[in-house]
Amino acid sequence: MSAVSRLDPGRPVQTGANLTPMIDMTFLLIVFFVLVSRITAVEQVPMELPVPTDPASSPADDAPRIVVNLAAGEFSEPRSVTLDQTAYPLDPDGLRSLEFELRRRLAISPEVQVNLRADRRLDYALVAPVIDTIARSGRGTGRPDGVRVNLVVMNEQENGAAP
Amino acid sequence: MSSRSRAGRRRGRTDPPKVELNLTPMIDVVFQLLIYFLLGTSFAVGEQTFRMDLPDREGRGEVDPFELDDSPVVIQVLGGGRVHVEGPWTGPDRTSNLAEFLERQRLDRGGLLPSDTPIHIDPNSGVDWGEAVEAFNAAVLAGYHSVGFMDDTPQAGSDR
Known part of the structure; x- marks a missing residue:
């Protein structure tokens, strides 16, 4: 110009x-x-999170966290549990590897929490071993009250959708 | 010397030629990238959490002998929106009525249960995770602080 x-x-x-x-x-x-x-x-692995009807959940705080994802595959069967981008099979060996990795990360800082994101269509019997694994991973990491786990749900009222 | 070269020398002395980078293509590409990431990024909108502490019952070495063992309230999740509250009372049979029932049992609401009474959710086989969380939510909504899932490991026999 x-x-x-x-x-x-x-x-x-x-x-x-x-x-x-x-x-x-x-x-x-x-x-x-x-x-x-x-x-x-x-x-955030894409999945259908549980949607409680009248949620008493609270927003996630800013504490450092480890996110464990348990997504449903075809026919609502999980193939594996993922931690970051690593997939662990849902067999005893895979869960043992997951336990060691979680323990290594939990030992770094006492403030670290574990967020468990599981697909709502999954059978509880498939989620329970993962919860057990998370509980065992706190052993020897200086957590007298155990590992703090946050069960991740979807609050559709907060999401702006109709409740 | 020709008039053109004289003019060039005069211009070179007073007004040096400008060399500029053409930024237009870069700005175009940068805006394209910006729009791509704006549309492609998804945030965790609406995601919330339930807090649950998971003590390691298997590895628990020391047990306080003076610690009173609160007997938990066990809520069986039967599937299809049905629940069963174990204990000496007639509890609700639907998950939708569970929060109201548990709230009425609280000590500060005229019931018998302190708000720190352990509530154990015990989903039956075949119950999906969403329904188990629904029962968990009902117990939290009723104002109880120690809500967990039933531990099926033989060493523990209590909450996670």
């Missing part, structure tokens, strides 16, 4: 918007979304 200079009417003046702040902000937004989408992809 050009205009006429007031000081020198014969000479055109280059004018233009300074794009630097906009580009800075846009890059910051992109970095934010890249990081958030990576975190949510690791922690």
Whole structure:
């Protein structure tokens, strides 16, 4: 874009918007979304969470957490339990490996909690061994009251959907 | 010397040529990326939690001999929205009435159970996780603080 200079009417003046702040902000937004989408992809495996009718649940706090996902596969059967991006089979060997990994992470800090996300269609008998594994993983990590587990549910009233 | 070269020399002395990077394609791509991530990112909207402490009963070494063992209230989840409360009372048979019943049993509501009475949810085989959590929610909603799932391991025989 050009205009006429007031000081020198014969000479055109280059004018233009300074794009630097906009580009800075846009890059910051992109970095934010890249990081958030990576975190949510690791922690939030798509599944149908339990939806209590009149939920007495509370919002998750900001304490450091380990997210254990138990998603339902075809025919509502879980194939494996996932911790971050590692899948552990639901057999004794797999659950033992999960227990060791959980214990290693729980030993790092006493504030670490375990969030259990399990598909509501799963049989309770399939979720119970995972809960047992989480309970055993607290052994020797300095937790006299045991591992703090947060059962993750969906509160549709908070979600904006009709209750 | 031609007039063109003279003019160029004059311009070079007073007004150096500007070299600018064309940012337009980069801004286009950056905005495309921004829109992609805006639409593609999903946040944990509406996700909430129930707190549950899981003591390791198998590895428990020391037991306080003076600690009173509160007898728990066991709620069997039978499936299909049906429940059975074990004990000397006539409890509700539907999960939808469970919270109201448990609240009436609280000591501060004229009942016999302190609010720290252990409530053990015992889902039958074939009951799905959603229904088990529904019964768990009813006990929490009724105001009890020590709600857990029944432990089937032979060493424990009590709550998780």
